[in-house]
Amino acid sequence: MKRHAALVPLSRQHHDALALGVFIQRGLRDGAGPRAAERLRRQALDVWNLELSGHFEVEETVLFPAARQAVPEPETVDRLLREHDGIREAFSALEHAGPGKLESSLQVLRERLVDHIRFEERVVFEALQESMAEQALAALGLEIDAALPRLCVRLGSAAAAPRAGS
Numbered sequence: 500m501k502r503h504a505a506l507v508p509l510s511r512q513h514h515d516a517l518a519l520g521v522f523i524q525r526g527l528r529d530g531a532g533p534r535a536a537e538r539l540r541r542q543a544l545d546v547w548n549l550e551l552s553g554h555f556e557v558e559e560t561v562l563f564p565a566a567r568q569a570v571p572e573p574e575t576v577d578r579l580l581r582e583h584d585g586i587r588e589a590f591s592a593l594e595h596a597g598p599g600k601l602e603s604s605l606q607v608l609r610e611r612l613v614d615h616i617r618f619e620e621r622v623v624f625e626a627l628q629e630s631m632a633e634q635a636l637a638a639l640g641l642e643i644d645a646a647l648p649r650l651c652v653r654l655g656s657a658a659a660a661p662r663a664g665s
């Protein structure tokens with residue numbers, strides 16, 4: 500299903516997180532070596548600090564409360580919250596990983612992040628679009644638009660692109 504305009508800003512940031520996942524996967528597959536692994540660590544922590552930490556906060560304060568009402572199984576939101584905790588832990592572990600743990604920390608982070616975002620896009624966002632009334636979705640979109648720039652330094656690498664569905 501085409502992404503509704505209300506959810507496009509969050510989807511753009513998902514795109515950046517998935518791109519990070521690809522960089523990590525490629526970097527590690529090609530036998531990273533200590534310097535390349537260090538670069539991947541810096542890149543991952545940049546994505547977290549500039550974009551994803553705020554993205555998580557917007558989801559937790561704005562999106563998930565709406566999802567609890569709208570998705571067929573409200574415990575889905577509990578799963579999302581647990582996954583956020585797991586990803587926060589993985590970023591923290593990555594930040595503090597010594598040389599012997601760096602590659603495995605990158606791998607764990609990549610798996611958790613990519614799985615979470617795929618679930619949000621394929622299940623949660625689809626369910627929101629299907630079950631919420633247009634007016635409620637539009638109102639949710641306005642709330643997201645107001646919250647994101649307050650909490651994120653970077654608003655998605657495709658931020659200048661026209662909004663799909665508008």
Ligand SMILES: [Fe+2]
Nearest residue numbers: 555558579619
């Ligand atoms: Fe999330």
Ligand SMILES: [Fe+2]
Nearest residue numbers: 509513558619
């Ligand atoms: Fe997300």
